[in-house]
Amino acid sequence: METGIALVTGASSGIGEATAERLAKAGYKVYGTSRRSAQAGQRTFGMLPLDVTSDESVEAVVKEVLRLHGRIDLLVNNAGFGVAPAAAEESSIGQARAIFDTNFFGIVRMTRAVLPHMRQEGSGRIINIGSVLGFLPMPYMALYSATKHAVAGYSESLDHELRTMGIRVSVIEPAYIKTPFDANFMEPDVPLDDYLEIRTAIARRVKEVVESADGPEVVAETVLQAAIAARPKLRYTAGGLAARLRLLRRFAPAGLVDAGIRKDLRLQT
Template sequence: MAEPHGKIALVTGASSGIGEATAERLAKAGYKVYGTSRRGAEAGKRSFEMLSLDVTSDESVDAAVNEVIRRSGRIDLLVNNAGVGVAPAGAEESSLDQARSIFETNFFGLVRMTRAVVPHMRRQGHGRIINIGSVLGFLPMPYGALYAATKHAVEGYSESLDHELRMWGIRVSVIEPAYTKTPFDANFIEPDAKLDEYRDVRAGVSKRVNEVMATAEPPGVVADTVLAAADAARPKIRYTAGRLAGRLRLLRRFAPAGLVDAGIRKDLRLDAGRVAADGRARAF
């Protein structure tokens, strides 16, 4: 039977970080929330239910979506948050198998969830799909090329899908946070084909990322943005989350390309060294 009150939300990757904060924020706003993680229900006091779900498995996705429909009769909001991070590394330091694995979670997992939920939303005649993207969906990330590529893919998929689904009362939005203080970086995937040529620069970029993460905004900033997008009468396709993300979006839109390029290299200190004849990065 359908819930007598409140909308039904399904949030992937809700065991910690942005997903957990989003599920809690939606529940506080009156949504009936089902969070998911690969481990399923875990110890701890939460204002939402947890289900087991692996976004890389067709069977797991179908089982979780069907369970929500069985319990609540509908899904009004899908928040695609589940994803993996990649430790700073040169693009060629990940094998093709690893690249496919990263896309399997960060992009195809989102596609898999969407395909499972959209038929129910279409029959309802309404629904919202909110995809957690990143500023790296519109900016490059040297030494994070594969992660940035997945987020660029999310942007293109989401905007295209929004046009397709509007006729059934379904809208799609992307949330674009910048650095966010979560346990996400504690589980970064290490490159599986490390090259000595990148060792010094890789270490320098990792150090810079850690410095920025120390002052990053909390996940509640993203959760508030998700709620705003979910409840908007006329939702936008893109929402930046937080002050830094907003500034970066404006820079990307209005600043000359050369200035953006130089700013990225300066921030990551990529020009603090040079490649010597032996291929090793050296300080000037």
């Protein structure tokens, strides 16, 4: 039995692919998207080309799904990329704009494209893939953290606006997830020798932690939970580490959180 029509951005690998697969298994008719040309292959869902930084591309993919099915019941905004661990000043304004254009404005474009149809139907779910970096700082990933803080704030405000129209918005906030995400890291475009040693050490530490992290399936399962909940929560953590970090941020003294972050990343106090 078909649960509904779902559109998942950034579904060629990692969290997006796992999410699309999980939704398809749960009964959704799923369309994944990728900026690069990606074939459906052995996947249980279809693939459509999409560049979330292009208004025309966003409009075209939404129009195509509506042509095929007449509705979109679930939008999962997952497309995104990060800058390789680097100091904030090692990225130009152009690079900062680029990461926001995908990670944040891409969500805004997709949301604006599907909302008229969801409002007309009087129902719908929008699930945005955020990060624990949407409520915790991450030294040497300042721009990525900033985009995820923006996603969290946008999602929370949007959910308040849309509830009376039968539409709910949730943000999923995982911690480290073992995916090929780092393969899409953009290198800082104005690297400085002053940061070379610490940048290298942070990158090594992040790679070390990711190797032992949860797989993308934990995020996919949380997305499904949010999608089918009768009363969805605004924010969901995904995985044990993310849940612990949420509790730490909520209840621990600020000084303890600060010290814990620096200790984990092996930064000098």
